[in-house]
Amino acid sequence: MSETLSCDDRGVIVVCSGCDTGNRIAYSRIGQKGRCGTCGKDLPAISQAVDITSSASFDKLVADSPLPVVxxxxxxxxxxxxxxxxxxxxAAKQAAGEVVxxxxxxxxQPAIASRFSxxxxxxxxxxENGAVVRQITGARMAAQLLEWIRQS
Ligand SMILES: [Zn+2]
Structure with missing residues (x-):
């Protein structure tokens, strides 16, 4: 199993545990239960970090995801x-279904980084809903990250 999930400008690619087929979960359906288009098995929740490879994918993810994005x-x-x-x-594994x-x-991806200064x-x-809630700089452990994410 790879360490990160890939994505495109339409959604996140999740590999079915039953038949190894890549299934695209549309950004707007993140957090919902999905089924493999090939074998019908329930797809796993997104519990790995998503590797962003274009500004278009990033924009679509943060705009459409019903879940907060870190x-x-x-x-x-x-x-x-x-x-x-x-x-x-x-942290991604522990907060699966809660945060992407x-x-x-x-x-x-320097263009994305420069937008966040x-x-x-x-x-x-x-x-959340495409808007920045907060930002921090510096290394954090998983527990610290989750605490930072969950503070209201
Ligand atoms: Zn399958």
């Missing part, structure tokens, strides 16, 4: 980001 801004050269990666994945976790590589990484942003 973004991890990272880069391959950033040491603390490598430590945060597994913690972010752990998305990873933005600031090297390949990201200067230091790792940095995190929490969005």
């Amino acid at each position: 973004v991890d801004f990272w880069a391959p050269w950033c040491g603390p980001c490598q430590m945060v990666g597994p913690e972010f994945s752990k 976790f998305a990873k933005v590589n600031t090297e390949t 990201v200067r230091g990484i790792p940095a995190f942003a929490l969005l």
Whole structure:
């Protein structure tokens, strides 16, 4: 199983545990139960971080997702980001069905990072209905991330 889920400008790709077929879950249907289009088995909840590979996908995700979205801004050269990666994945598993976790590589997606005025990484942003609720900079453990996400 790969560490992150892929996506396109229409939805997140979830692999069926029954037949290994990739199924697209439309961004507007995130958090709802879905079935595999090939074998009919219930699809797993989104419990892994989604790897954002374009601005179009990012915009659609944050605009359409019924669940809040937390973004991890990272880069391959950033040491603390490598430590945060597994913690972010752990938090994604623990908050499955509650929040969607998305990873933005600031090297390949500088346009998204600049919109959030990201200067230091790792940095995190929490969005609801397409709007930023809060942002923080600096490494966080999974428990700290979840606490930060869940504070009202
Ligand atoms: Zn299937």
